[in-house]
Amino acid sequence: MSEGVAQLKHEGSQRQVAVAGAIAGLVSRFVIAPLDVIKIRLQLQIHSLSDPLSHSSINGPVYKGTLGTLKHILREEGLTGLWKGNIPAEAMYLAYGSAQFSAYTYISHLLETIPPPYALPNAAVSFVSGAAAGAAATTATYPLDLLRTRFAAQGTDRVYTSLLESIRHIAKHEGATGFFRGWGAGISQIVPYMGLFFASYETLKPVMANSPLPLAFGTSDAAAGVLASVLSKSAVYPLDTIRKRLQVQGPMRSRYVHRNIPMYTGVVSTLSHIWKHEGRRGMYRGLTVSLLKAAPASAVTVWTYERVMGGLLALDEKLAE
Template sequence: MAGKWEWENATAGAVAGFATVAIMHPLDVIRTRFQVNDGRLSNLPSYKNTPHALFTIARYEAFTRLFLDHPFLGDFFFFFYSGAKKRYARDREDKLSPGLHLAAAAEAGALVSFCTNPVWLIKTRLQLQNPLHQTRQYSGVYDALKTILKEEGWTALYRGIWPSLFLVSHGAIQFTAYEELRKFLVDFKSDRAKNKGVEVLNSVDYTILGGSSKVAAILFTYPIQVVRSRLQQRPNTDGVPRYADSFHVVKDTARFEGVRGFYKGITANLLKNVPASAVTFVVYENVLKVFRLTKRKD
C-alpha cells in the first residue's frame, strides 16, 4: 500500500495550485511591489493602498499585466508532504503527532525551496517590471532566465535562498495548524453525528480550516517574505544588487522604515492568500474525495 496515494496527492495539489493562481494572481503582483518599495530612490511606482495599486497598474500598464508573467509550477508541496507523512507513520491508519506534522511540513518546504527558488526569483522580477525601468525589460520567462545567466551567473538564481529556507516555517505552521484543527473538527462533528464512519467535513469546513491556518502562518512569517523579495530584485543599472545579503536587508529596513517596513503589502497578501488557501484546500480535499470514490467503485 506504500506510495498508493502519491500521484493522487500530486494531482490534487497541482489542480488546487492552478485554481489558486488563476483567481488570486493580481494581488500577488501588488503584494510584491509593495514589499520591495523601501521609500528611497527606486524605479518602482508608489501606491497609496491596494485598491490604488490595482487601479494604477490596470490603467497605465494594461490590465493583462496583473495576470501575465507567472511561470506555472505544479504544487510539489502536497506531493512531498504526503510522502513525508507516510514515512513518519508506522502504517496508513496511524495518526501523526503535531511534532511529526511539523517535521513533515518542514521537510517538504525545504525540498520545494531548493527546487523552486529560481522560479520565484524570475517571477518576482517579472512582477516588478514597469514603465519606469531603466534597463531592457525581460520579454518573458525564457528571456529572463537567459539574461540572468548571461549577466549575473547561475548563482543569481539562488538569491534569497536563505530566507526561502526560513520560510519553511510558513508551511510548517500552516499545515500543522490545519491538521490539528481538522482533527479536532472531525472528532467534534463525528461525536455529534454519532457515526465515525461517515465523511463529516464539507467544503465550508475546509474553507474555514484553510483560511484560519493561513492567517496564523502569514502573521508569523511575513517579514521573511519581505526580505526575500528585496533580495530578489533586479540589480541596478550598474549591475550591483540593491542589497548584499539578508542581514543588509534587515538592517536597512529596520533603520529607515521601522517595524512597518517588514509588513509592507500585508493587506494584499492577506487578501490574496487567505482566500487562496481556502480555495486550495477545498479543491485539494474534494479532488481526493473523487479519487477515493473512484477507488471504491473499482
C-alpha cells in the same frame, strides 16, 4: 490520531497526491494572481508614504495601499498588468503543489513508523512534515519563484521581453546562483511557515468539521485553511519581504517599476537596512494584501485538493468494480 489528520495523510496513492496537489496549485495561483502582483509591488516600495520628501525625486510610482495600487496598475498597465509573471508562477504552483503534498504525505508516513516511546505527537508530525515538505518544494521551484517576482516588478518599461529571454539574461549575467537570489530568506521563511500551517490546519480541520454550525460543500476545509494561513503568514512575513527585495537584485535592479531599490547582499544585511531606514512598518509593507492573498489561496488550495482527491478515489473505486 484524529480522523481529520488521518484523512489528509493517508488517503490516496503518491500519484494521486501529486495530481491533486498540482491541480490545487494551478487553480489557486490563477485566483490570487492579481493580489500577488499588488503584494510584490508594495514589498519593493522603500519610501515612506507619510513623508513626501522621501519620494519627491522618485521616478517610479508611489503606491498607497492595496486599493490604490490596484487602481494605479489598472490605469497605467491595464487588466493584464495584474497577471504579470503568471506563466512562471503557474509553472511554479503546478510543481510546488505536487512536490509539497507528495513530500508531506511521504514524510508523515516515515515519522509515523517511529516506534514508542520515541513516537512524535500528531502536532509535531504535522509541523515537521510540513516544514520539510515546504523546504523541498521551495528549493525545487525557487528559480520559477524568482522569475515570477521579477516579471511582477516590471512596469510599463519591460525589463525582460519573454520568459526565455529572462532565463538567458540571468544565466549570462548572473550565473546559476542568480536564479537562487534570496533562497536563504525563502527557506528561513517557508520552514516555520509550512510547519505552522500544516500543524494549524490539521488541528483546525476536525474542529471546523464538527462545528455546531456545519459548513456545507466542504467549506470547513477552506475555513481551516484560511485560519491556518493567516496565523502562519503573519508570523513569518518579514522574511517574505526580505526574499522579494533580494530576488530583484542584479544588473537590472534600476529598471523595475521602483527605480530606487537599494543594493542588498544577504538576509542579515537586508534585514538591518530595512529596519534602520524603514522601521517596523517597512518589514510588514504589504501585509494586508498578503493576508488577503494567502487566505483565499490556502482555502482554494486545500478545498481543491480535497475535492480532486475525492474524485480520484471515487474513480478508482468505480474502475475496481
